[in-house]
Amino acid sequence: MTINTLGLVGTGAMGRGIAQIAAQAGVEVLLFDAKEGAAQEAKTAIAATLSKLAEKGKLTAEQVSAATDKLKVIGNLGDLAPAQAVVEAIVENLDIKKKLFSELEAIVAEDCILATNTSSLSVTSIAAGCRLPSRVAGFHFFNPVPLMKIVEVIDGLLTDRAVSDALLALGQRMGHKAVRAKDTPGFIVNHAGRAFITEGLRLLGEQVAEIHEIDRIMRDVAGFRMGPLELLDLTGLDVSQPVMESIYNQYYQEPRFRPSNLAQQRLVGGLLGRKTNRGFYHYEGGKISGPAEALDEAPAPPLATVSLPPLWISQAHPEFAKAVTDLAIQIGAQVETGLRPSTKALCIVTPRGHDATTCASNQGLDATRTIAIDVLFGLEPGQRRTLMTTPITSAATRNAAHALFAADGSKVTVIRDSAGFVAQRIIAHIVNVACDIAQQGIAAPADIDLAVTLGLGYPKGPLAFGDAIGPKRILDILDSLLLVYRDPRYRPSPWLRRRALLGVSLLTPES
Numbered sequence: 001m002t003i004n005t006l007g008l009v010g011t012g013a014m015g016r017g018i019a020q021i022a023a024q025a026g027v028e029v030l031l032f033d034a035k036e037g038a039a040q041e042a043k044t045a046i047a048a049t050l051s052k053l054a055e056k057g058k059l060t061a062e063q064v065s066a067a068t069d070k071l072k073v074i075g076n077l078g079d080l081a082p083a084q085a086v087v088e089a090i091v092e093n094l095d096i097k098k099k100l101f102s103e104l105e106a107i108v109a110e111d112c113i114l115a116t117n118t119s120s121l122s123v124t125s126i127a128a129g130c131r132l133p134s135r136v137a138g139f140h141f142f143n144p145v146p147l148m149k150i151v152e153v154i155d156g157l158l159t160d161r162a163v164s165d166a167l168l169a170l171g172q173r174m175g176h177k178a179v180r181a182k183d184t185p186g187f188i189v190n191h192a193g194r195a196f197i198t199e200g201l202r203l204l205g206e207q208v209a210e211i212h213e214i215d216r217i218m219r220d221v222a223g224f225r226m227g228p229l230e231l232l233d234l235t236g237l238d239v240s241q242p243v244m245e246s247i248y249n250q251y252y253q254e255p256r257f258r259p260s261n262l263a264q265q266r267l268v269g270g271l272l273g274r275k276t277n278r279g280f281y282h283y284e285g286g287k288i289s290g291p292a293e294a295l296d297e298a299p300a301p302p303l304a305t306v307s308l309p310p311l312w313i314s315q316a317h318p319e320f321a322k323a324v325t326d327l328a329i330q331i332g333a334q335v336e337t338g339l340r341p342s343t344k345a346l347c348i349v350t351p352r353g354h355d356a357t358t359c360a361s362n363q364g365l366d367a368t369r370t371i372a373i374d375v376l377f378g379l380e381p382g383q384r385r386t387l388m389t390t391p392i393t394s395a396a397t398r399n400a401a402h403a404l405f406a407a408d409g410s411k412v413t414v415i416r417d418s419a420g421f422v423a424q425r426i427i428a429h430i431v432n433v434a435c436d437i438a439q440q441g442i443a444a445p446a447d448i449d450l451a452v453t454l455g456l457g458y459p460k461g462p463l464a465f466g467d468a469i470g471p472k473r474i475l476d477i478l479d480s481l482l483l484v485y486r487d488p489r490y491r492p493s494p495w496l497r498r499r500a501l502l503g504v505s506l507l508t509p510e511s
């Protein structure tokens with residue numbers, strides 16, 4: 001079915017955005033809001049937005065008037081009778097949405113589609129209040145709708161496939177990538193998004209690194225636009241914490257999504273983020289104003305001022321050892337070649353998933369002289385490098401390693417012991433959660449990557465990220481994390497384990 005007349009109920013932030021892109025795609029939109037005057041206000045606001053786009057040269061005057069003409073304000077729900085589909089973007093309340101849909105069923109044609117923009121309610125439960133639940137589907141957009149070019153089309157348990165097919169086609173016509181997803185908590189994007197934030201909070205809770213250090217590593221090493229704690233400040237804990245709690249509980253306390261007491265404490269303390277000028281960071285005039293160490297990075301100790309012992313580099317991961325050896329020689333360090341370190345050597349280990357302590361202990365090294373370096377994301381000059389101490393690494397070892405690895409102008413962050421450093425842990429967790437979304441058949445593997453890239457702005461889709469690092473390496477990291485923490489949070493998804501063992505891409509669907 002091609003939808004040419006769309007009803008839009010609820011003209012707040014989301015409803016306006018959906019109406020705008022539908023009208024721009026040439027669909028007639030009937031705008032209704034329970035609040036008097038709100039639908040007209042929405043039409044005026046959309047027209048102003050379109051005019052601004054024309055001023056910027058992004059639309060012609062003809063396109064603006066054609067789109068504006070498609071918007072029709074209606075005063076009664078009954079005026080939705082001609083709609084071929086109705087999208088609701090009203091208050092996020094199950095009973096109110098069910099009541100609206102059952103009222104609509106008495107108004108619209110038998111084949112009219114009823115779509116919900118809900119983020120957190122079950123589409124199946126909204127449909128349960130309808131005479132014809134097969135006509136109900138999710139049509140989940142992201143804020144701001146015109147800029148977030150993705151829509152999840154959600155099949156409830158009883159949704160007729162022709163209904164979601166029609167919405168997929170409509171979403172594409174509206175200029176968005178439309179992906180099909182099963183009705184499950186968080187659908188694709190909000191489900192996949194749990195990994196980045198909860199693992200960032202976990203690292204903070206373990207005192208592995210400071211807030212700004214975790215964020216810097218995720219930006220500079222892993223290529224994210226912002227780190228997990230900056231992101232929480234941007235979204236606001238009043239929004240994020242309830243979502244974390246809700247998805248965790250809807251999945252019956254799935255440890256992969258376990259929320260953090262650190263976020264809950266800030267929430268109740270009113271440290272919500274940017275909107276209260278105080279969250280994980282301090283803000284003034286919309287910009288980060290503190291703490292001081294978040295603004296300016298402390299310089300590394302100059303190489304000339306430290307006493308640099310010879311380096312002994314662990315061969316546990318030969319390709320990583322070679323990269324560190326090449327770099328050390330380039331910087332002018334003396335590298336030992338013996339199987340065992342001399343009594344003076346600074347011992348460098350290159351863990352994949354393990355912590356520095358486990359490496360020192362397994363390899364019989366003096367932990368006071370041992371330091372770990374994360375090689376997984378490369379050691380290119382100028383790129384941030386992460387070093388990791390054991391709980392008893394000496395200050396002299398730490399300073400020498402910091403000076404050495406910063407000597408070519410690269411930034412260095414020294415963190416406390418953590419299985420998987422910062423970036424390895426967070427990325428492995430993101431990949432694993434996405435693999436489990438695929439394992440549950442919530443969406444096709446390519447659609448998971450598409451939805452996450454467009455919905456969350458990650459540098460790569462999570463499955464492609466896993467492929468770039470190597471599924472076997474991600475599996476090793478998770479197995480090591482599981483060993484160190486004995487926490488089922490890190491249990492690898494069967495989707496990941498099987499594809500890693502078979503040596504195939506994580507995007508490989510079931511045959």
Ligand SMILES: NC(=O)c1ccc[n+]([C@@H]2O[C@H](COP(=O)([O-])OP(=O)(O)OC[C@H]3O[C@@H](n4cnc5c(N)ncnc54)[C@H](O)[C@@H]3O)[C@@H](O)[C@H]2O)c1
Nearest residue numbers: 010011012013014033034035089090091092117118119143
């Ligand atoms: N804001 C987001 O980031 C976002 C993202 C994705 C999905 N959503 C979902 O979209 C929906 C709307 O969100 P929003 O942020 O635009 O909300 P909003 O509060 O800005 O707008 C809701 C509008 O619905 C109207 N309304 C409320 N009850 C109504 C009823 N019974 N009948 C008709 N109109 C009614 C209100 O007057 C208001 O204009 C929610 O279900 C929300 O979960 C929101």
